[in-house]
Amino acid sequence: MPIVVRNTPRTDPELVDGLGRAGVATVHEAQGRTGLLRADIRPIFRPARIAGNALTCAVAPGDNWSIHVAVEQAQPGDVLVVAPTSPCDDGYLGDLLAESLRARGVRGAVLDTGVRDVASLTKMGFAVWSKVIYAQGTVKETPGNVQTPVVCAGVLIHPGDVVIADDDGVVVVRREQAKDVLAAAEAREANEASKRERLANGELGLDLYDMRGRLASKGLRYVDYADGS
Amino acid sequence: MPIVVRNTPRTDPELVDGLGRAGVATVHEAQGRTGLLRADIRPIFRPARIAGNALTCAVAPGDNWSIHVAVEQAQPGDVLVVAPTSPCDDGYLGDLLAESLRARGVRGAVLDTGVRDVASLTKMGFAVWSKVIYAQGTVKETPGNVQTPVVCAGVLIHPGDVVIADDDGVVVVRREQAKDVLAAAEAREANEASKRERLANGELGLDLYDMRGRLASKGLRYVDYADGS
Amino acid sequence: MPIVVRNTPRTDPELVDGLGRAGVATVHEAQGRTGLLRADIRPIFRPARIAGNALTCAVAPGDNWSIHVAVEQAQPGDVLVVAPTSPCDDGYLGDLLAESLRARGVRGAVLDTGVRDVASLTKMGFAVWSKVIYAQGTVKETPGNVQTPVVCAGVLIHPGDVVIADDDGVVVVRREQAKDVLAAAEAREANEASKRERLANGELGLDLYDMRGRLASKGLRYVDYADGS
Amino acid sequence: MPIVVRNTPRTDPELVDGLGRAGVATVHEAQGRTGLLRADIRPIFRPARIAGNALTCAVAPGDNWSIHVAVEQAQPGDVLVVAPTSPCDDGYLGDLLAESLRARGVRGAVLDTGVRDVASLTKMGFAVWSKVIYAQGTVKETPGNVQTPVVCAGVLIHPGDVVIADDDGVVVVRREQAKDVLAAAEAREANEASKRERLANGELGLDLYDMRGRLASKGLRYVDYADGS
């Protein structure tokens, strides 16, 4: 039987916002290249960048009833996460539900399904990442779990995990690891800034990262075109 | 042998424009969640919204000859509909054909194939929905039917049916049903406006749609996280 | 063992820029409808248009090491071409590598893999065509060939071949054929300009291209709807 | 509201069986290369070959209720045709439903969805063509139309049209055209038998079909490798 779990813990807003500033690619690297959703989960408009606490929702194919249930559990700073129990491209979210989510302080949504009303959602500035854009409507016959762990687009997500989404896609950080990952992400960013400047000035990565010796040990050889490649 | 059907009936322009204003998602709901083309038929630029009478065209793979034949049958307010007889991603339509269609008053095109010259089409503002963007050229060896019923991207379309296309995709309304569907769409829109306002003010869908009893009868239970989910 | 070929020949910059002005669809037609990369290779922002000498790079799955090696071989006016040795969607290129490539005068990149940092790349105006946008990071363990012939997205590309990329996709012209293809492309463009004007004025392609006789010989028949299609 | 249409006409069993003997490729050619379902509709075991009257059934995503409704409308010699109202890969049919269909004389099934229990169906010899094999179960909440025209895998199918399915896929012949198509198919088969023998004896298609002149007129040239291709 479907359940709704109330009063699930959230991640500290400062950690959430810090991870949001770091962005998807940096956070993904900072936690050891894990946590990325499938590449077919794309934003409906660009640029877009949000971060928030996962408000999770399992849905039956062609049935968006539990999203209505989820809205009541929303808290400001949440990001709706919708995982179908079997693959479905239907438009589970439209502008009415988006109004309702926004009224509750939800910052956006990530769906491993379709979305619709994207012109209206774009005008509202309500950011959505989805598998597809599809106007196909849904029914309300089979409720699913709300605020339980789900696998969404290949990644396990618990309520209150941090969802970071931008033009590169979506990454999830476990609530328990948010502090450490943020520290690692910020260290990485500081490190990248100086490297970026040196590369922009024409220094080679081969030298900056001291790669030549290791490349030679892997057998890399340089030949001249004139010698007949 | 291929045929061209002349003097096919059109749908009343007021109905067409009314359906265009309602948009794809609303029209699709208003006619009982039918008539949507496959989700991979996408606009080449956004935002885009058109509605018009279907000017249908069957094409052989890699051969766009019948589009030239179709231009002659075009009337102002038409939307070109291109259905390949076997799947093909080639660029059946480019800017020259678009100029020709526009000169005849055609409002845009829907192709279950590829399209090309999209930078130029975007500059022209000629709206196209297609399966893919692909520069691959086509030949003119095998003409196909023009203005006969076709299945395009999974939907049966007759000449003179109403094609509505926007950022959500494409929906088709049978000519005979255009009046009823428009009435249903307008009723739906009126109904949604007030709901939208109530949801934007924070009212829950659970209450607005009176869902709690039915959810309980489906077995939905609420538990507290502290009790161990 | 992996090799890097140095001092490969380039194509004359005037030919390159001329082909770039002609654009993908025209160049593809001008060389007999050949040389187009697969349709799923798409630009990360639009509009975008570049042309340059191919700087080729073979990469192992999940490993972007040879792109660092390729940067050293870059010359102003090059376009990086990345071909994986087995299919991979990882984000082989991000903003640091793009800074490095830009510092060397590279005009953009074409990858039959993923790309990341697309918000940043867009802000930089560094044009990239790729199979997918995906933040997944890569390792540096297995170098691949640089500046050897590769098959990228279905097309054989030699170092110094001309890569033309725009909103329609990517086409490649062999270095040895660049002059002839440019001449054919320019002839085609001159021819199209007058046709475009005539079509825009309402002349039919059926007449402009004198198609009616050949259509009739293929058996095309015109019937009237009233006679029962 | 969903409807069930009773007492729909069937096609004469002799025509059905004749078309079945001709097979998919021949029938498809005999009716002018039309009527083929999408190529991803594949048999669950091979070899398999059936033909029968279409017993059509529209289903909601994740909901196979109307198949139960369809069983009651079945007549001996029917083939079940299942078309989802939006794309769905769930396993709409398993061995219990297959027993029920077989008890009514149904010869097999064609589904633009998933199927399950394929080991059991194979043991029963109940032939099924489907988009995918997937054990995902379905609900019974939303009935759909039975014995109305549907678009299944890209083809319009009416109740009582002839469905022919074999290792090559599935083709549909309109009831009204079954007699003519069968005649054309049999003529084609007679013609092919003699050609097959001549080709098997080493005669070239170039000669048998008298293609050399037409190829030359298309510009085909023969060159010798030694002259440097």
Added chain:
Amino acid sequence: MPIVVRNTPRTDPELVDGLGRAGVATVHEAQGRTGLLRADIRPIFRPARIAGNALTCAVAPGDNWSIHVAVEQAQPGDVLVVAPTSPCDDGYLGDLLAESLRARGVRGAVLDTGVRDVASLTKMGFAVWSKVIYAQGTVKETPGNVQTPVVCAGVLIHPGDVVIADDDGVVVVRREQAKDVLAAAEAREANEASKRERLANGELGLDLYDMRGRLASKGLRYVDYADGS
């Protein structure tokens, strides 16, 4: 840093074998329609049916090193589960690794990647479910985790969970739930046997499941074809 977890708990072999007898579709239903891997995970030969304890293994793209590490952790009755950290179709498993796994008592393998040497694996009778068959070789540069929880083909799998695989695909049962799920599966099977017989005798599901009233309450109507559908 990658880790190998030793001495992970297994599920009782009687439960494992009982679930194996029930099969994928039944087990999936018995645990509330959960636990199914994506439908593109298919057996390399049919019929095939295995059940065993999950021996989990995370792999880098194009790198099968951790499978070698996993072999040492194998126990008789295990099923190897391979989850790539980003999507990859390479052939991670061939006949040598299969020999090694079989020597340790491993019953088969489930890979969300490619597999190779399938002719040899078929001859050995070593059952493998994979996303694709692909001969592409892999490197041994980047070890991944062994015997940690993984998401494989969309499903969270812990070491020692029960993996059931047959011609319908793959389903996973959590170790803690194996006993309850087996009981539910056996109850379901007992129930189905009698239904199957009644359906085979021509009884309608509409009657057997007492559906007519509920269908009517959903608005299902019966009309006669002669009345004009």
Added chain:
Amino acid sequence: MPIVVRNTPRTDPELVDGLGRAGVATVHEAQGRTGLLRADIRPIFRPARIAGNALTCAVAPGDNWSIHVAVEQAQPGDVLVVAPTSPCDDGYLGDLLAESLRARGVRGAVLDTGVRDVASLTKMGFAVWSKVIYAQGTVKETPGNVQTPVVCAGVLIHPGDVVIADDDGVVVVRREQAKDVLAAAEAREANEASKRERLANGELGLDLYDMRGRLASKGLRYVDYADGS
């Protein structure tokens, strides 16, 4: 204009047959993990294994005319290779063409398109690898090149290169490299036989390949489940 190149060189039959005995996976490894066609090119029946000289053929979408032209250029021991100039799933080859090819000593075919008449081809034992099985017929309007280099399913193939195809897919060896690759393949096979026996006897790959030190240097750690993974 299309050309046919006559009298192209072939590879020595002993090399061809030796490579065929080695099989796809071994040959692919023996030539440095190159030359594999895309994984979606699959045999129409299994088991199947052939090797032969490439008889290449470029085809327009939906047009198989040049296969007829190719038949005349066939020599015993050839394998037909069909590459479309833009992607197409049509059934380019059926049983009549197969009879014709077989009469000329052609051993099988590899098509980056569809194939049809697969029941008949299976009965004939004529092995075909293709992207899809699809009955869709083709026209004969636009001839393409025969016996020129083509890119087929992602790999450059010259006439007379060696095509090896088995249940794992298809690999190509350049004519000039056939001798060296065969030698490397045979060395590899000899080496694998002894390894296979040791692995089958329970020896671990970790020991056989002496991996433990290198794994440790990569940071691999062993932990015990009881310590809380």
